[in-house]
Amino acid sequence: MIYLLLPIVLLLLYKYFTKNHDYWEKRNVKYEKPIPIFGTNYENVIGKKSIIEKATEVYNKYPTEPVVGMFRGTTPELVVRDPEIARKILNVDFAYFYRRGLGKNPEIDPVYYNLFHVEGDLWKLLRQRLTPTFTTAKLKNMFPLIVNCAEKLRHVGEDIVNRGGECDVRDLMARFTVEFIGVCAFGIEMDTINNEHSLFKKLGVRIFKTDFRKYLVTALYDLFPDFRTIIQKLLSNSSSITAITEIFYNIRKQRNYKPIGRNDFIDLLLELEGKGKIIGDSIEKKNADGKPVQVEMEMNITYMAAQMFVFFAAGFETSSSATSFTLHQLAYHPEEQQKIQEEIDRVLSKYNNKLCYDSISEMTALSNGFKEAMRIFPSLGTLHRVCARKYTIPGLNVTLDPGVKIIIPTQGIQNDEKYFDNPSQFIPDRFNDPNVLRHKYAYLPFGGGPRACIGGRLGEMQSLAGLAAILHKFSVEPGPKTQRYPQVNHGSNLIQGVKGGIPLKLRLRNKSNSVAA
Ligand code: HEM
Numbered sequence: 001m002i003y004l005l006l007p008i009v010l011l012l013l014y015k016y017f018t019k020n021h022d023y024w025e026k027r028n029v030k031y032e033k034p035i036p037i038f039g040t041n042y043e044n045v046i047g048k049k050s051i052i053e054k055a056t057e058v059y060n061k062y063p064t065e066p067v068v069g070m071f072r073g074t075t076p077e078l079v080v081r082d083p084e085i086a087r088k089i090l091n092v093d094f095a096y097f098y099r100r101g102l103g104k105n106p107e108i109d110p111v112y113y114n115l116f117h118v119e120g121d122l123w124k125l126l127r128q129r130l131t132p133t134f135t136t137a138k139l140k141n142m143f144p145l146i147v148n149c150a151e152k153l154r155h156v157g158e159d160i161v162n163r164g165g166e167c168d169v170r171d172l173m174a175r176f177t178v179e180f181i182g183v184c185a186f187g188i189e190m191d192t193i194n195n196e197h198s199l200f201k202k203l204g205v206r207i208f209k210t211d212f213r214k215y216l217v218t219a220l221y222d223l224f225p226d227f228r229t230i231i232q233k234l235l236s237n238s239s240s241i242t243a244i245t246e247i248f249y250n251i252r253k254q255r256n257y258k259p260i261g262r263n264d265f266i267d268l269l270l271e272l273e274g275k276g277k278i279i280g281d282s283i284e285k286k287n288a289d290g291k292p293v294q295v296e297m298e299m300n301i302t303y304m305a306a307q308m309f310v311f312f313a314a315g316f317e318t319s320s321s322a323t324s325f326t327l328h329q330l331a332y333h334p335e336e337q338q339k340i341q342e343e344i345d346r347v348l349s350k351y352n353n354k355l356c357y358d359s360i361s362e363m364t365a366l367s368n369g370f371k372e373a374m375r376i377f378p379s380l381g382t383l384h385r386v387c388a389r390k391y392t393i394p395g396l397n398v399t400l401d402p403g404v405k406i407i408i409p410t411q412g413i414q415n416d417e418k419y420f421d422n423p424s425q426f427i428p429d430r431f432n433d434p435n436v437l438r439h440k441y442a443y444l445p446f447g448g449g450p451r452a453c454i455g456g457r458l459g460e461m462q463s464l465a466g467l468a469a470i471l472h473k474f475s476v477e478p479g480p481k482t483q484r485y486p487q488v489n490h491g492s493n494l495i496q497g498v499k500g501g502i503p504l505k506l507r508l509r510n511k512s513n514s515v516a517a
């Protein structure tokens, strides 16, 4: 009997683990050859290549294809090489691609009620409610808080110089970012910059540490989509959301459940809490007459704490990765660094040596340097969407079914000579050319369309403030531990990191040519 059953069981398993593997063949799309269970994701599962590295590799391997097929386990996944198709997916035909598809169930761990992870109408309503939190006016109000952090950063820099100047600027900028987010988002001065051991820093490290457990969840998720709920239940650890919820409860109580005019995120969320029900058009359901169904939700503490979490998480690694990589490039381009420093001196002398929203907005050379660093090494090297309704890619005669995953390989696109001359060269001035972008969707450090980064302007301004604070006082140069081309971390699947941080040497600028601060 067993001799009869075994081949049948094996055959069924084989069928299960290779189902869909003919998906791209059938649609006449060039694709990477899948293997059972892993699809094209084997190297990622064993920790040899991040999803971003794999997508970049595929981007470069098929220079003439508009799209290339892959398989996340048995799920078909499409790498969109053509920026025009990327524009359709991210923006024009957003109604088909409003899902990001990270697949976490918020009912198991409420931290996933955050804007980055939620899907469908819940996303729609939350985004609608949170968008007014990020207007320029609100940002300007928040800005004095940023300046405080920037000043602290300078003192830390001085300590480093007194100790010889060598430091990991990745760590330095992370501490600035944590301090900033703590002050702006959570309304507490946590002193991470001066104090190594803070709750926030620990939280930040915990969220982004790729330990084995996390690794396992991600891999299992992708390989066994039918068993996600069980996997998440087995491996979930809700200690982060518990910690954040507790902080939120405390501050909310301190403020007597009302905004206190501090203009930080807690104030803004308390304001939203007071506004009650959120009502809007559904993106998932339509009435018989074709008009969207009206949907609604009530804002509650769980939702608010999850947003606090994402403001911390989404701002933390992205900004510190982008600013430290900018410093790394400037260390190897002293002439660009000097140009930026002279601009900072010039602008600040006009503003009484104060870093403020307006002065930072005037620092074009600095902003160009930051943009160029994000072009070469975007914090998120890929963007992700999932097809929600049957969709035919315009001009390609390829029809995608619901559930098919989409990858926009920004790391690959932004380093393609088709869109940028000498793409591997750090040339901040290219952003002086108003036509620098040959295609608007060939440069997407903050993503694109209705689901682009909600905090992009804030992230940018806060990053520039940190860079200006450092470069006004100090110069950076390669140190003994610096590597010209740092190795990317194969374990970072969402936000790109490099192995061993970004070690550089900090030096006080020549007093003669720097304006006293
Ligand atoms: C330099 C800093 C930052 C970079 C490079 C960055 C980049 C990105 C990117 C690429 C995405 C995905 C967009 C897409 O899929 O099209 C994203 C999403 C998001 N970011 Fe940022 N970000 C930064 C700072 C921030 C900050 C400071 C916040 C919040 C305070 C924030 C909150 C979010 C949220 C909530 C989402 C999800 C939006 C949604 O799904 O509706 N980010 N970010």
Ligand SMILES: *[C@@H]1O[C@H](CO)[C@@H](O)[C@H](O)[C@H]1NC(C)=O
Pocket: 026, 027, 028, 397
């Ligand atoms: C579109 O693709 C389908 C299936 O691959 C094929 O049968 C059909 O002939 C194609 N049509 C055109 C216009 O290429």
Ligand SMILES: *[C@@H]1O[C@H](CO)[C@@H](O)[C@H](O)[C@H]1NC(C)=O
Pocket: 206, 237, 238, 239
């Ligand atoms: C959850 O994570 C925290 C911090 O990393 C750890 O102390 C705790 O033991 C974890 N809980 C479980 C159930 O693994």
Ligand SMILES: *[C@@H]1O[C@H](CO)[C@@H](O)[C@H](O)[C@H]1NC(C)=O
Pocket: 300, 301, 302, 303
């Ligand atoms: C908020 O609403 C969600 C969804 O209905 C629910 O799961 C959660 O428990 C609620 N939180 C509180 C504190 O009521």
Ligand SMILES: *[C@@H]1O[C@H](CO)[C@@H](O)[C@H](O)[C@H]1NC(C)=O
Pocket: 510, 512
């Ligand atoms: C600093 O100033 C001194 C004296 O003017 C000069 O010799 C030196 O090269 C300067 N260093 C830098 C890095 O500009």
